[in-house]
Amino acid sequence: MRRWIYVFCFFSITTLFLGSCINRNRGEVGPYYKPMEIVKLSDHNYIHTSFMKLESGAFVPCNGFIYVNDGSAIIFDTPLNDSISRQLIDFVQEDLGAKIEGVVINHFHKDAAGGLNAFAKANIPSYASEQTANLLVRDSLEITNPFTERQTVVIKGDTIYNSYYGAAHTRDNIVSYIPSQQTIVGGCMIKSLNAGKGNLADADVTMWSETVTKIKIAYPDASLVIPGHGMYGGQELLDYTINLFQPTQDKVVGNLE
Known part of the structure; x- marks a missing residue:
């Protein structure tokens, strides 16, 4: 897949500044603040990133995807x-x-579902697991199209698969795959290279590696992998995540096929 990057940074609802807001280290935690950044990978694929402020004052980039x-x-x-x-x-x-034919929610945390009401008010259908739907009810947020294990969404004849493979970052996290783009949208379950384990408050670290291994086996042709935070990549992100959450004595290096 040919990839090139254009960055769009929103400083207000009505004003769009180009060029000067390019952040060439956009996968890193930084002391800057921009409400949103959009990176164009191709005419079909874009990454949208908003920035979550931590108690330390640092900002963490939180990725989503547009197809x-x-x-x-x-x-x-x-x-x-x-x-x-x-x-x-x-x-x-x-x-x-x-x-916009729909919004897919990876899991119930705010870096995946924090703006769901805006989509509901725009009458945009939402897709997520039944587990996610049940968790979001606590915040009065509704998923219009929940599923149990696997869901197919078709836009203009192109198929997207949303699937639940098991617990990892949260017990409800899913993965989305776009076959025509050979793209996995993994959310916070998938780590960027050299990332730490991150927020484990709702995680199942005993299942994490196994869950991502199932994803790797299910989508061997994936060439673009979008993590929840940090820089996108390829199959190496799956390998890194699997290795990161394996017990120390079982860790391996390199391709896990």
């Missing part, structure tokens, strides 16, 4: 809140000229 096909789009994970999500909706509809 566009023939005037239709599907968004994977929302930005952190409704305000930024409205900007993303406007960008896809107005700048990309695409109708």
Whole structure:
């Protein structure tokens, strides 16, 4: 897949600045703040990133994904809140000229579902596991199309698979796969290279490696892997994540096939 990067940074709902806000180390935690950044990988594929402030004052980039096909789009994970999500909706509809056919929620944390109300108010269907739907009810958030193990979403004849393979970062996390793009959208379950284990408050570290191994086996042709935080990559992100969460004595290096 040919990849090139353009970065769009939103500083207000009505103003879009280009060029000067390019962050060439966008996968790193930094002391900067931009409400949202959008990276164009191709005419079909975009990464949207919003920035979560930690107690330390640092900002962590939180990734989502946009897939566009023939005037239709599907968004994977929302930005952190409704305000930024409205900007993303406007960008896809107005700048990309695409109708948003749905939003896929990877898990119940705010870096995946924090802006869900903005999509609901725009009458955009939402997709997630039944576990996620049940957890979001606590925050009065509704998933319109929940599933148990596997779900197929079709936009303009192109198929997207949302699947539950097991617990990892959370017990409800799913993975999405776009066969035509050979793309895995893994959310916070998948780590960028050299990342730490991150937030384990709702994690199942005993199952994490096994769950990602199932994903690696299921999608051997994937060439683009989108993690929840940090820089995107390929199959090496799956290998790194599997290795990171294996018991120390079982860790291996390199390709896990």
